[in-house]
Amino acid sequence: MSDEQPADSLSRRRFFGGAGSVAVAGAGGLIAGTGGAAVVGGALADEQATDPATDVERLQATSATLSYPYYGAHQSGIDTPPQDHLVFTAFDLSATTATELQLVLAKWSAAMAQMTAGRPVGKVEPTREHGIPVDTGEAFDMGTQGLTLTLGYGPSLFDDRFGLAKFKPKDFADLPAMAGEALDPAYTGGDLCIQACANDPQVAYHAVRNLARMARTSVKTRWTVLGFGRASAGPHQKTPRNLMGFKDGTRNVSGEADFAEHVWAGDEAQQPWMNGGSYLVARKIHMLIETWDEDPIGDQQSIFGRTKQEGAPLSGQSEHDVPDFHAAVAGKPAIAPDSHIALVAHENNAGTKILRRGYNFTDGLDSVGRLDAGLMFISFQKNPEQFVSLQRKLGSSDRLNEYIRHVGSGVFAVPGGLPESGSYYGKEFFA
Amino acid sequence: MSDEQPADSLSRRRFFGGAGSVAVAGAGGLIAGTGGAAVVGGALADEQATDPATDVERLQATSATLSYPYYGAHQSGIDTPPQDHLVFTAFDLSATTATELQLVLAKWSAAMAQMTAGRPVGKVEPTREHGIPVDTGEAFDMGTQGLTLTLGYGPSLFDDRFGLAKFKPKDFADLPAMAGEALDPAYTGGDLCIQACANDPQVAYHAVRNLARMARTSVKTRWTVLGFGRASAGPHQKTPRNLMGFKDGTRNVSGEADFAEHVWAGDEAQQPWMNGGSYLVARKIHMLIETWDEDPIGDQQSIFGRTKQEGAPLSGQSEHDVPDFHAAVAGKPAIAPDSHIALVAHENNAGTKILRRGYNFTDGLDSVGRLDAGLMFISFQKNPEQFVSLQRKLGSSDRLNEYIRHVGSGVFAVPGGLPESGSYYGKEFFA
Numbered sequence: 001m002s003d004e005q006p007a008d009s010l011s012r013r014r015f016f017g018g019a020g021s022v023a024v025a026g027a028g029g030l031i032a033g034t035g036g037a038a039v040v041g042g043a044l045a046d047e048q049a050t051d052p053a054t055d056v057e058r059l060q061a062t063s064a065t066l067s068y069p070y071y072g073a074h075q076s077g078i079d080t081p082p083q084d085h086l087v088f089t090a091f092d093l094s095a096t097t098a099t100e101l102q103l104v105l106a107k108w109s110a111a112m113a114q115m116t117a118g119r120p121v122g123k124v125e126p127t128r129e130h131g132i133p134v135d136t137g138e139a140f141d142m143g144t145q146g147l148t149l150t151l152g153y154g155p156s157l158f159d160d161r162f163g164l165a166k167f168k169p170k171d172f173a174d175l176p177a178m179a180g181e182a183l184d185p186a187y188t189g190g191d192l193c194i195q196a197c198a199n200d201p202q203v204a205y206h207a208v209r210n211l212a213r214m215a216r217t218s219v220k221t222r223w224t225v226l227g228f229g230r231a232s233a234g235p236h237q238k239t240p241r242n243l244m245g246f247k248d249g250t251r252n253v254s255g256e257a258d259f260a261e262h263v264w265a266g267d268e269a270q271q272p273w274m275n276g277g278s279y280l281v282a283r284k285i286h287m288l289i290e291t292w293d294e295d296p297i298g299d300q301q302s303i304f305g306r307t308k309q310e311g312a313p314l315s316g317q318s319e320h321d322v323p324d325f326h327a328a329v330a331g332k333p334a335i336a337p338d339s340h341i342a343l344v345a346h347e348n349n350a351g352t353k354i355l356r357r358g359y360n361f362t363d364g365l366d367s368v369g370r371l372d373a374g375l376m377f378i379s380f381q382k383n384p385e386q387f388v389s390l391q392r393k394l395g396s397s398d399r400l401n402e403y404i405r406h407v408g409s410g411v412f413a414v415p416g417g418l419p420e421s422g423s424y425y426g427k428e429f430f431a
Numbered sequence: 432m433s434d435e436q437p438a439d440s441l442s443r444r445r446f447f448g449g450a451g452s453v454a455v456a457g458a459g460g461l462i463a464g465t466g467g468a469a470v471v472g473g474a475l476a477d478e479q480a481t482d483p484a485t486d487v488e489r490l491q492a493t494s495a496t497l498s499y500p501y502y503g504a505h506q507s508g509i510d511t512p513p514q515d516h517l518v519f520t521a522f523d524l525s526a527t528t529a530t531e532l533q534l535v536l537a538k539w540s541a542a543m544a545q546m547t548a549g550r551p552v553g554k555v556e557p558t559r560e561h562g563i564p565v566d567t568g569e570a571f572d573m574g575t576q577g578l579t580l581t582l583g584y585g586p587s588l589f590d591d592r593f594g595l596a597k598f599k600p601k602d603f604a605d606l607p608a609m610a611g612e613a614l615d616p617a618y619t620g621g622d623l624c625i626q627a628c629a630n631d632p633q634v635a636y637h638a639v640r641n642l643a644r645m646a647r648t649s650v651k652t653r654w655t656v657l658g659f660g661r662a663s664a665g666p667h668q669k670t671p672r673n674l675m676g677f678k679d680g681t682r683n684v685s686g687e688a689d690f691a692e693h694v695w696a697g698d699e700a701q702q703p704w705m706n707g708g709s710y711l712v713a714r715k716i717h718m719l720i721e722t723w724d725e726d727p728i729g730d731q732q733s734i735f736g737r738t739k740q741e742g743a744p745l746s747g748q749s750e751h752d753v754p755d756f757h758a759a760v761a762g763k764p765a766i767a768p769d770s771h772i773a774l775v776a777h778e779n780n781a782g783t784k785i786l787r788r789g790y791n792f793t794d795g796l797d798s799v800g801r802l803d804a805g806l807m808f809i810s811f812q813k814n815p816e817q818f819v820s821l822q823r824k825l826g827s828s829d830r831l832n833e834y835i836r837h838v839g840s841g842v843f844a845v846p847g848g849l850p851e852s853g854s855y856y857g858k859e860f861f862a
Contacts, residue, residue, distance in 0.1 A: 085659075124676065125739045129729030136724055137676020137739055138660075138791075202660035202672075205793060209802065213724060221802075224795045228516075228657065229569075229633035241633075245555065245568020293567055293644060298560030308556045308568055360569075362636060363794070364655045371640065371652075 063199055064143025070116045072417045073276040077148035077197055078355070078380050079259055081234035085201040086227030086359040087208045088282060088376060090154070090190025090410055095218035098162045102430045104215045108151065109424035111214060115207045118144035121214065136213065139206035147203050149211075150195040151425055152280045152412025157191045167429050169269040175281070175388060175411050179395035180404075187284045187408025190222045195280065195378065201226070223408065225284055225376045227359020234357075239311060239319065243360050243373055244292055244403070246304050247311035250319055251345075253355040262353040265382050269413075273428050276416030278380040281354075281387045284361075284408025287374040292403045303399045305339030313341065323347075338397050344390050354379040354386050374404065384411050494630055495574025501547045503848040504707040508579035508626055509786070509811050510690055512665035516632040517658030517790040518639045519713060519807060521585070521621025521841055526649035529593045533861045535646045539582065540855035542645060546638045549575035552645065567644065570637035578634050580642075581626040582856055583711045583843025588622045598860050600700040606712070606819060606842050610826030611835075618715045618839025621653045626711065626809065632657070654839065656715055656807045658790020665788075670742060670750065674791050674804055675723055675834070677735050678742035681750055682776070684786040693784040694811050700844075704859050707847030709811040712785075712818045715792075715839025718805040723834045734830045736770030744772065754778075769828050775821050785810040785817050805835065815842050 068076040095101050111121045122134025158168035174189070194211060198204040205226075212221055233239040233249035242248045253262055265274045292300070297308065305323065306313055313323035315334040325342055327334040335342050346353045357380060362373035379387055395401065415425055499507040526532050542552045553565025589599035605620070625642060629635040636657075643652055664670040664680035673679045684693055696705045723731075728739065736754065737744055744754035746765040756773055758765040766773050777784045788811060793804035810818055826832070846856055 125732075126728045130727045131729075132725060133676070133728050133731070133739070135676075136674075136720075138672045138674050140672065140676065140740060142672075200660070202791065205659070205804075209720075213721075216721075221796055226659065226793065226795065228636065228659070229631070241569045241571065241573075243567075243569050245564070245566075245571065289567075289640075290644075290647075294563060296561045297557045297564050298562075300564070301556075308564070309571060360633065362657065364657065365652055 064145060065118075066146040066199065067116060067118065067144035068146065068148050070113045070418070071420055071423075074264065074417045075148075075150045075277070075414060076116070076417075077150035077195055078263065078278055078357070078414070080146075080148050080197070081237055082230045082232055082357055082359075083146045083148070083197040083204075084199045084230060085197065085204050086376065086378075087194075087196040087201075087204040087224065088227070088378065089194050089196075089208050089212070089224040090222045090282075091192045091194070091212070091215075091219040092222045093157070093161070093191045093218060094220055096161070098164075098430060100218045101162050102426065104218045105426040106424040107214055108211055109418060111211060112149040112151070112207075113421065115139075115210070116144065116147050116149060118142075118147075121210050134214075136206065136210055139200075139203045142200060142203055145198040145200040145203040147196070147198040147207060149207055150197075150280070150414060152193040152195070152414045154190045154192065154410065154412055156189065162429075164429055167271060167273070169265075169271045169274050169413050172269075172279075172384070172411075172413055175384065175409055178388070178391055178406075180398075180401045180406060181395070181409070182405045182407055183409055184407045187223045187225075188410060190410055190412075192219065193280065193282070193410060193412045201228070225282075225359075225361055225408070227361050227376045229360040231358040231360045231375055231377075232356040242375055243287055243289065243362075244300070244304075245308055246300075246306060247319065248358070249356055250306075250311055251323075251341075253353050258353065259355070262382055262386070263355050263380050265413075265416075268383070273415050273426075274413060278382065278414045279384045279387075280410075280412040280414050281377075281379045281381070281384060282408070282410040282412070283375075283377040283391075283406050285375040285377050286372070286405045286407045288403045288405070289371045289373055295403070302336050303339060305335045305341035314339075338399055340394070340398055340400055343393050343398055349390060349393070352386050352389060354381045354390065380414070387411075495576060496549075497577040497630065498547060498549065498575035499577065499579050501544045501849070502851055502854075505695065505848045506579075506581045506708070506845060507547070507848075508581035508628055509694065509709055509788070509845070511577075511579050511628070512668055513661045513663055513788055513790075514577045514579070514628040514635075515630045515661060516628065516635050517807065517809075518625075518627040518632075518635040518655065519658070519809065520625050520627075520639050520643070520655040521653045521713075522623045522625075522643070522646075522650040523653045524588070524592070524622045524649060525651055527592070529595075529861060531649045532593050533857065535649045536857035537855040538645050539642055540849060542642060543580040543582070543638075544852065546570075546641070547575065547578050547580055549573075549578075552641050567637065567641055570631075570634045573631060573634055576629040576631040576634040578627070578629040578638060580638055581628075581711070581845060583624040583626070583845045585621045585623065585841065585843055587620065593860075595860055598702060598704070600696075600702045600705050600844050603700075603710075603815070603842075603844055606815065606840055609819070609822055609837075611829075611832045611837060612826070612840070613836045613838055614840055615838045618654045618656075619841060621841055621843075623650065624711065624713070624841060624843045632659070656713075656790075656792055656839070658792050658807045660791040662789040662791045662806055662808075663787040673806055674718055674720065674793075675731070675735075676739055677731075677737060678750065679789070680787055681737075681742055682754075682772075684784050689784065690786070693813055693817070694786050696813050696844075696847075699814070704846050704857075705844060709813065709845045710815045710818075711841075711843045711845050712808075712810045712812070712815060713839070713841040713843070714806075714808040714837050716806040716808050717803070717836045717838045719834045719836070720802045720804055726834070733767050734770060736766045736772035745770075769830055771825070771829055771831055774824050774829055780821060780824070783817050783820060785812045785821065811845070818842075 120135030124135045124137040124140050155173050158164045196204040196207045230240040231242045231248050235254045239247040265277045311319040315324035315327035358377040361376045366372040551566030555566045555568040555571050586604050589595045627635040627638045661671040662673045662679050666685045670678040670681050696708045742750040746755035746758035789808040792807045797803040
C-alpha cells in the first residue's frame with residue numbers, strides 16, 4: 001500500500017469487509033438532548049427516528065469497549081489509528097539503582113496491561129477503612145476508550161547510572177541542534193516517556209497519573225503535553241486540521257509495507273529488544289497564531305502547497321490527488337519548491353517517510369496574553385535520522401518557520417511489544 | 432421533576448420515546464481499527480458484525496450534526512446536557528467607547544449564531560489571493576458538535592466606562608471574599624465571559640479563538656480554562672467523576688420546575704434583559720491531588736458522604752438513593768454532618784439549589800512539578816447569593832478544604848436568549 005491511501009468510501013468498505021476487523025465510534029459518553037431541544041440534521045434525523053436509543057446505547061458501549069491488544073510484536077499506539085486525545089509525558093528517574101528501575105518498568109508493564117484492558121491498577125475502594133486506594137478512580141467504569149500506552153527510553157537512560165550502556169541502540173543520541181529551534185529545557189528530554197492516547201481524555205490522563213503515582217519514589221514528571229485534537233490522519237480516518245486551519249496527514253505512512261520500510265526498527269539498532277520497536281520523536285511546536293491569522297490566503301496556501309478548504313495540492317483538485325511537483329502555472333511551479341509539502345515529500349527526499357501522529361494543543365495564554373497553542377508533533381520512524389534529515393531541510397528552508405517555534409523536543413527508543421502476560425519492558429536489561 | 436432524576440434505563444426509555452426528542456452520540460470523529468487490531472467487547476462485537484460501517488457512518492454524522500437552537504427564551508449552554516468539552520474565557524474590554532462595545536456585542540451575536548449552526552464566521556479561503564481569511568479554519572467541515580456559546584457580563588461592565596450603570600442588575604457585584612480562597616488575579620474577574628461547550632474540543636476552541644480575533648482591537652483575553660472532562664451530570668447522562676475519583680452531579684438541578692425556581696432570573700433583577708437569564712459563577716479549583724491520593728478510603732468517603740465506586744450516599748446502597756441525613760450507624764450519623772453532600776444538600780439549606788455544570792481540567796505540572804489539576808466549577812443560579820450561601824458554608828466547614836484551593840473566580844450576569852435573527856446582545860443598552 002502506498003501513502004496515498006484515501007479515506008474514501010471504497011477503501012472504507014474494503015476495510016469493514018475484512019474478517020476480524022471492526023469499526024468503532026469516537027469519544028465521549030452518552031449525550032442526550034432534552035425534549036425538543038436538540039436538533040440533528042436532515043436525513044439523519046429521519047433515519048434515527050426509527051430507534052435512536054438503540055443507536056446511542058450501541059455507540060456508547062462501542063466507544064467504551066474499544067481496545068487494542070497490549071501484547072504483540074509492536075507496542076500499540078504506533079500503527080493504531082490515532083485516537084482523539086493525547087497525554088504525552090516525559091519522566092526523569094530519581095531512582096539510583098538498576099533494581100529500582102527494574103521495579104518501575106515491571107510495575108508499569110503490569111499496570112499498562114490492566115489499564116488498556118479497562119481495569120483499574122488496583123482497588124479503587126479498599127475494603128478496610130484505613131486502606132489507601134491503589135487506583136485514583138477517576139476513570140473507573142469508563143471502559144477502555146481505545147486506550148494505548150506506548151513506552152519509550154530516552155538516550156540518557158543508557159548513561160552510567162544504571163549500567164545500561166551496552167544496551168544502547170546503535171547511534172542513539174539526543175537530536176542534534178537544528179535551525180529554527182528555541183528549545184525550552186522545561187519541555188525537552190527525559191529518561192522515559194509515555195504516550196497515552198484514548199478517545200476520552202480522562203482515561204488517558206488517568207493512565208499517566210497512575211503510572212506516575214505508582215512510581216513516585218523513583219520517577220518524577222519532567223514535562224507533559226495534553227493534545228486536545230488529532231492533527232494527523234491514520235488509515236481510513238478523515239483528515240483533521242491543525243490550528244493553522246490546514247489538513248494534516250493526507251499523505252501519511254500507511255500499510256504494512258510502508259511500516260516495515262519506514263517505521264519498525266530491526267537489526268540495524270543492534271539490540272534485540274528494539275526488534276519491532278521504533279523511535280519516537282516529540283516536538284512541541286508553538287504557533288504564532290496571531291501572526292499566521294493575518295497572512296493572506298494566497299501566501300498561506302503557497303506556504304503549505306495545498307488549498308485550505310479542500311486540502312488539495314496546488315497541482316490538483318482533490319485532497320488525495322498525488323502532488324505533481326513538476327506542474328507549472330504561468331511558467332511557475334504550481335507547488336512552490338520551498339512549500340511545506342514539497343520540502344517533506346518522499347519524492348524529494350530519496351524516499352524518506354516518517355509516521356506522523358501528532359495532536360493540537362493549547363496551554364491557554366502565554367505570559368503576554370497571546371494564545372499559547374500549536375502542534376505536539378509526534379513521529380515514529382525506524383531511525384531518528386529520518387526525522388533529522390527532513391527537519392534540517394524544514395529548518396533551513398520552510399517558509400512556515402516565520403510562524404512556528406520548536407520549543408520542546410525529545411527522542412525515545414520505543415521497544416518492541418511484550419510477547420505475553422508476565423513479560424515486562426526492560427527484562428533483558430536485568431538478566 | 433425532582434433533582435433525584437435517575438439516569439436509568441427506564442427514564443432513558445421515557446426520554447427517547449418523547450416526540451421531537453433525539454438521541455445523539457458523543458464526541459470525536461471516525462475511529463477505524465486496522466484489520467484485526469481493534470477489539471470490541473463481547474455481545475457488542477456480534478451485534479456490530481452485521482453492518483458496522485453503517486453504524487459508524489450514522490454515528491459520526493449524528494455527532495457532527497448535533498446542534499442546539501441559538502435563539503429562544505434562554506441562552507443555550509445552561510439547561511443543555513453538558514457536552515464533553517469546555518473552553519471558558521473571560522475578557523477585559525480595551526474598548527473605550529460605548530459604540531465600540533456595541534460593535535463587539537453585535538459582531539459576537541452574529542458570529543455565535545453562525546458557529547453554533549456549524550458555519551464559519553466568514554470565508555476560510557477568500558477568492559482573492561490577497562484576502563485575509565476571516566475564519567481561522569481549524570473547525571471547517573467538522574459540523575456543529577453540539578456547540579453552545581453562552582455570553583456573560585461581569586460586574587465591571589457596568590462601571591462608568593460605558594455609561595451602563597443604570598443597566599446593572601439589582602445587587603450584582605463581585606463575589607465577596609470567602610474562607611478557603613487563594614485567588615490569583617490572573618484567573619479572576621473579567622468584563623465579559625464566553626462559556627463554549629462542544630463534543631469536540633477543537634470546535635469549542637475555534638469558537639472562542641474566532642470571537643477573540645474578530646474583537647481584537649476592543650477586547651483582550653483575561654483568563655481561559657480548558658475543561659477536558661465533564662464533571663457534572665445533566666438529565667439522562669451517566670454521572671461523570673471528578674479528579675478525586677468521585678461521581679459528581681448525582682443530585683443536580685433537573686426539570687423545568689427546578690430551573691424556574693432555582694436557575695432562571697426574572698423580575699427580581701429589575702432589568703428586563705435579565706428575564707430568562709441567569710448568573711454564572713466560575714471557580715477554578717485546584718486540587719491537591721497528591722495529598723488526596725494518600726488519604727484512606729474511609730476518610731475520602733466520609734468527606735464526600737458517598738461511596739467511591741458506586742457513588743451511593745453512605746445512608747444507602749445505590750447512587751440515586753436519596754441521602755438520609757438522619758440515618759445512624761452504631762450511634763453515629765451514617766452521613767457526617769460536615770460531609771460535602773450534607774453541607775450542600777437543599778434539605779439542609781432551606782431548599783437552596785444551584786445548577787452545577789463544571790469540568791475537570793489539568794494545566795500539566797505546576798512550578799514545583801506537582802499535577803496542576805482540578806475542577807473548573809461552573810454553576811448557574813437565579814441569584815449569585817445562592818452560590819455564596821453554599822460556599823460560605825463549605826469554606827468554613829467542608830473537610831474537602833484540606834485538599835482544594837479556590838484559585839480563580841468570576842461572576843457573570845447571563846442575559847436571556849436572543850429572540851430572533853437580527854437581534855443582538857446588549858441592544859437595549861444602546862437604544
